[in-house]
Amino acid sequence: MNLAQLLVRAASSRGERAAIAHGPNILATYRTLARRAACLGSGLRERFGLMPGERVALAMKNCPAYLELLYGCWWAGLVPVPMNAKLHPKEFAHMLGKSGARLCFVTADLASGIEGESAGLEELLEIIDVGTPLYDRLFQSDPMRPADRAFDDLAWLFFTSGTTGRPKGAMITHRNLWTMTSCYFADVDAVGPDNSIVYAAPMSHGAGLYNLPYMSQAALHVIPESGGFDPEEFFRLMASHRGIGAFFAPTMIKRLIAYPQARAAPLERLNTLVYGGGPMYVADLKQALDTLGNRLVQIYGQGESPMCITSLPRGLHVDTDHPNYEARLASVGRAQMLVELCIADEEDRRLPPGEIGEVLVRGPSVVPGYWQDAEASAKTLRGGWLHTGDIASLDHDGFLTLKDRSKDVIISGGSNIYPREVEEALLVHPDVAEVSVVGRPHPEWGEEVVAVVVARGAAALSESDLDRLCLERIARFKRPRRYRFVEALPKNNYGKILKTELRALLDADPAASETSATP
Missing domain, CATH: 3.40.50.12780 (ANL, N-terminal domain)
Incomplete structure (x- = not known):
């Protein structure tokens, strides 16, 4: 009908x-x-x-x-x-x-x-x-x-x-x-x-x-x-x-x-x-x-x-x-x-x-x-x-408690942000060798987007260039609010990036560079 x-x-x-x-x-x-x-x-x-x-x-x-x-x-x-x-x-x-x-x-x-x-x-x-x-x-x-x-x-x-x-x-x-x-x-x-x-x-x-x-x-x-x-x-x-x-x-x-x-x-x-x-x-x-x-x-x-x-x-x-x-x-x-x-x-x-x-x-x-x-x-x-x-649990009375999202979707300000989209935008930069995007808690927006980036060789990456690259390819609200530059991404024996370790790294040392961007 x-x-x-x-x-x-x-x-x-x-x-x-x-x-x-x-x-x-x-x-x-x-x-x-x-x-x-x-x-x-x-x-x-x-x-x-x-x-x-x-x-x-x-x-x-x-x-x-x-x-x-x-x-x-x-x-x-x-x-x-x-x-x-x-x-x-x-x-x-x-x-x-x-x-x-x-x-x-x-x-x-x-x-x-x-x-x-x-x-x-x-x-x-x-x-x-x-x-x-x-x-x-x-x-x-x-x-x-x-x-x-x-x-x-x-x-x-x-x-x-x-x-x-x-x-x-x-x-x-x-x-x-x-x-x-x-x-x-x-x-x-x-x-x-x-x-x-x-x-x-x-x-x-x-x-x-x-x-x-x-x-x-x-x-x-x-x-x-x-x-x-x-x-x-x-x-x-x-x-x-x-x-x-x-x-x-x-x-x-x-x-x-x-x-x-x-x-x-x-x-x-x-x-x-x-x-x-x-x-x-x-x-x-x-x-x-x-x-x-x-x-x-x-x-x-x-x-x-x-x-x-x-x-x-x-x-x-x-x-x-x-x-x-x-x-x-x-x-x-x-x-x-x-x-x-x-x-x-x-x-x-x-x-x-x-x-x-x-x-x-x-x-x-x-x-x-x-x-x-x-x-x-x-x-x-x-x-x-x-x-x-x-990922969730269900109690004996039928109450559902969410634990995590296996799809790694980031929810910021009520909008879904998918890491792969952001990663692909950043990887267009010739000096970005690898990147992994994760979300971490934010007091106002629920979560914020953090990009963990590996530079190619001895290249010096500019946060403003990366931000501009994102703005040319994806919506403003999806781009990273913070960047963290590392020498290598943590991976398992099969070469899969371990995002749980990335989150732990950010939690242990939150000194990521904040961009001037606002949601």
Whole structure:
């Protein structure tokens, strides 16, 4: 069933309710939003001849057009491909080519870079700035009925990465997202028409996925005027909206509670902050509970099981009398309603409670595979289970505690950074013989990227040159914040770099050179 039916239902039952706000200002009712989505879907089909199942990319910062584009695509039976607005133009171009996107909608700040890198893509018909008359003309078509879509049809192509750092398109279906929406109400939060969601985190990721439960209840969707997260702006929005919910990365929670006027804010208007996407340390969590009150819910998910593996509900955040309170607070909670999980060893054998192994997941939230990548699909979904690559333990009560990430992904500020991408960028330098990239704890961002570099011969490497090299090839947030120069990388007998020893080296002697870069 087409996800566009959520908007159809909201518009038919509560058409006059406010649907979209830009900062404090209401822009559209549900009846208006539904008509715009219906006209946009028709315009995409008529003007460009797009057929159901074709892909439409969104390279945009958070803005009001994001929601009407998502639903306009679904209305027409098309597949949105939301992309992280912080990516490098070369990364955008790769995803556009990989997905075979026919159109790419952009915000003005990203337009020129994407146009320059995407000139040779034959399948890409046009790049459309949502602030131009060309975008406005798409709404001049007569509204269409929502296209028929099956539960297992593709609904959202989400680009993630594996251990190689090469982007893979997780094929999120309509069924996957209906499942996520059902689990939201069962395991995360209760939402009604008097609630609102503030999109302070990127709508290309978890925050955008969470539009669905709010859409189902005809709640208000609020896009900050900044297009992102600013603690002062977030608190200011409480004066205009009520029943506020949001999805935050842990680093955003920390910035929120560090804001000097946090305790003076009208917290009675704040309903729920769902957090996930990175480690949340117990000390920080306790401070957040002390500042914000009982308004926190943790979720654990992946692009391959979007927002939907485990949850730690608000009641367990404050169940201080329970003998396992501290351990539960350090966990990511229990499996969501429609999800089954287990811990397995390297041979995929189920392990008993308390043993450490890989997290495996199955259920209707799990994607059917990766876009045009049968090998990766078979490997990740072998035996009917999603192999998450995350290392954890499961206690007797079903609480999952993450220990490490076998894929070595670094999570900084809620964004995934894959070492291989950074390593490959640095290895372009002729004087870099070897490099290994690891993450280490950072008090504000969760983790920071550290590059351990071996120079070729007697070459003297410049940190500024290495930083410039990264900025030419990868997104700014992925580049190393620190460099450590060594004579050789630690390796085992098979020549594999021992990243555990690198981390120990950094912990023992943290005198790495800090770059002037900021996240």
